[in-house]
Amino acid sequence: MPKKSDTARKLEDVGIEIDGDVESAEEDKKAKGKGAKKPAAGKRGKAAASEDGEDEDEDDEPPRGRRAAKKKKAAQADEEESDDDIPQRRCAGNRRRGKVRESGRDGDNEKSGRKNKKGGKKKKDGKGKGKDKENDKDSDKDEKKKKNSSGDDSKSDEEEESMSEGEMAKLMEEVEEKKKLIANIRNKPWRMRRRLKVLKEAQQFVDKFEGALGKGKGRKLYAYKVMMMKKWIKFQRDFENFRTSCIPWERKIKEVESHFGSSVASYFIFLRWMYGMNLVLFSLTFGLVVIPEVLMGLPYGSIPRKTVPRAEQATAMDYSVLTDFNGYCKYSVLFYGYYNNQRTIGLLKFRLPLSYLLVGIGTFGYSLMVVIRTMAKNADVGGGDGEDNEFTFAWKMFTSWDYLIGNAETADNKYASITTSFKESIVDEQENQKDENIHLRRFLRVLANFLITCTLGGSGYLIYFVVKRSQEFANMDNLSWYEKNELEIIMSLLGLVGPMLFETIAELEEYHPRIALKWQLGRIFALFLGNLYTFLLALFDEVNSKLEEEDSIKNASLWFVKEYYANYSANNPNDTGTPPPIDPADIIRGPCWETTVGIEFVKLTISDIQVTYLTILIGDFLRAFIVRFLNYCWCWDLEAGWPSYGEFDISGNVLGLVFNQGMIWMGAFYAPGLLGINVLRLLSSMYYQCWAVMACNVPHERVFKASKSNNFYMGLLLLILFLSLLPVVYTIMSLPPSFDCGPFSGKERMFDVIMETIDLDLPAFMGTLFGYVANPGLIIPAVLLMVLAIYYLNSVSEAYQNANMELKKKMQLARDEEKNRRNNKDSTNQVMKDLEDLLPNNSRPPPSPPENRAEKKHDQGGKSPKVKPGTAGGGVHLQKDVSLASANPSARGPVTRAPGPRGPGPLPGQPGPGRGQGPPPRRQ
């Protein structure tokens, strides 16, 4: 072995050792502080740390898994014990603590031994930077050892006290040291990253243990702080558990997902989301409109709008009338017409009309906000970690099983979900590999789109034509049954045939099923828009006719009241007092178009619910039932053959949900009760459909993975929201409300209620202020400003996107670097081992099994070319004479991780100029 290089190596080595040693010494100290001095606190700290780490990891898993894990590994004591019995143990469990402390001492011995070695080396070097310190510490330890050696397992309290004092002193010293370090860190010749790290560690240490040093009060405070910290962490964990268990239907959905794949689950997640949103809308409407009206408004029968008219009273309670939402239903709090136009009601002077209008607008505002926010959030998720899955199958293979599962049922689900996920990946893979005839495919796709556009156009024209015809029919008498119901029949036929036709045409396209689903959804959506259009058209016709009718009735009604009083005074000339009020049931009523609209929507919703549920019952349940049980006595195999079991129709269900929500949005203003009905519907359909899908359906032939975000569904929802916003806003802004029903009766326009509030309830200057604000001179600049803001935000987000891309690239680079470093670690370690073997007093455990080493060698052998840059980075500031060393000065990551020993130990197969001395002298 050449001497020169040997000494040089030693020098380098020592230089590094000092760098690395301060850190490790600190670590040791910390460990000691944790392990020996404050057994309880240290344990707590560790437990907390590990718990924290675990938390992150386990959040996704059901609480049960965690419990299982505990059960499995945690021997008999449960976690509570370990958390809470520490104070107890501190005063009572002396014996046990003694042991722990002993172990700590052992650790100290070992460490001090090791430190001595290093200290020795340092002396050789002459720098001796930490020498005195070391010695001090060692003597300190010796002292402690002496103290402790007298008593073994049976430790008296006194001893404990003295020991803790000794430790106290040491701790004090350490804290002082750390403080010094913090003060001097500027002067240390370290790299910035390292400095920051050390600084952070030191500060943490000081924070942690400074409190422990004080006597009496300070110490108690410290103990209290530790305890509170522990409690807080525990509370956070419990809270997290609680939050996870609060997510409704999570298990149900997971179950469905494990059997039917993420695509079907995505529908249920969407349903759940919808339920949440509707719950908020429902509480808004009921809390601010319906409940106040019920509690504080005039009771039923007090005024005409709250009374069933005399003519209808006989049949008002009939079942058929009630199911049509006439009779008592019509004159109830569920509908617009019931509300009175009194400005304030009750003792609280609740401004009901204002509240009604604001809630109506707020419903839309909230929905818009939530939909858009969710979309934005989902978009976030999508960009997160969707990229580079180069090891899809390998990961599925090696990491899919959840080893914490201890329940047979969960295990079944997991089996199913692993199978499903494999199937999903297979589908994805098949799609990726398909690239035979791109031109044919393109041609087919264009053809398919052409066909579908034709179909859509044709059905659009058909609808237009039928609507026109029905308007003609409306003016004619003696129509046949078909002519009367032509519109409905055509519409439902279209709804039936259209989707099937689209599906057939979509076969041509051969899209990946996920994309095919989107297309299918979009096309059916377009078709259904026709439905919506006819419905709205019919509704507006009705509203217009009612409005016309209303004028005449208004006059008649006024005339009736006047005549009543005139008659009364004529009949009873001597009665000078006020005449008795007319029975509210007798007054002539206007048609109240708002309630009519509300009833239309409610009826539509109800019939939609019925149709959906019956379809599931017949189409899925009955079919499954027949297939299952008639199969025993049938000529062909029903299960495998023609009828088979149904598949879950994702597109149909999603669209059903979306359109239903549109109905709710449109109708909620005219029928506040609609939201309640919808909440019930969503709630029941969650259970019903979950049951139906698990009981009657089979997974799709090609189970495909849903895109991570539900953004396509959300997009449809947003479109529907916008479309349903239009008619409602139109009616609020431009149609006159009925004169004798609803909270806005007697006003020109519904929004006048806001003007009224401004005029009457707000101070005068507010009125003028609003007057200015409403001035076009202000509105146009405001609009311009908004446009500018949109433009600005848009460009900002673009810039962010660019920055994101840059960051991603950087991350990739960092990952590569990390990779290199990790690959190097093995070699580092080996060299370390060699070094360790050289040293005397080797008290560490025997080296790891030989096959490990073999692998490592193999590893290096296989990767050495790749590893080079990292290696160079590692050696950069210790091996100035190695040509490789300066090749990549930018890769300084590895340096922080104790680069020391790489100096002497060359990578096998890479002999550098200064270190080509063959194998390290381990075998001497």
Add this chain to the structure above:
Amino acid sequence: MGSRASSLLREEDIDEIKKETGFSHSQITRLYSRFHSLDKGENGALSREDFQRIPELAINPLGDRIINAFFPEGEDQVNFRGFMRTLAHFRPVEDNEKNKDMISGEPLNSRTNKLHFAFQLYDLDRDDKISRDELLQVLRMMVGVNISDEQLGSIADRTIQEADTNGDMCISFSEFTKVLEKVDVEQKMSIRFLH
């Protein structure tokens, strides 16, 4: 039971185990009582049947492989030392250990050793390579009969294709390591033993 069990454990044993595995004293006594309660034969060693009584392992498709990992080659008994040695793979890596790693060689709970443990689960014939057949066997354990053999074969092929870098149609440990590079093995293969 716990106290009695731990009294059967000699202090020197504990110290040795502590040195070897890095478990703390109380963890060792705790795990010893667990060991003892698993040991139905009361002969100070666990047999395969003892392990199969643990529900988590019984329902685990790879349960047999995990149990195998506890047993040294060719033996069907494992004593407490061996038990602890295997469990030590799952000890969380603690902060203050990270630096020590570099000095004192690799503890049993290092990343490499954790990964190697996982690797062994798939390496049925212990030849330090995961072959296609081994993958197929594991796959069958995992998905049963729900996926056709042909597809399973293509999954296995794909897996090897993804992971194999040197073209020997097997997954060696280094390739395995590379595949799981981005998986936080330190976290995922850690069990929070009570202190």
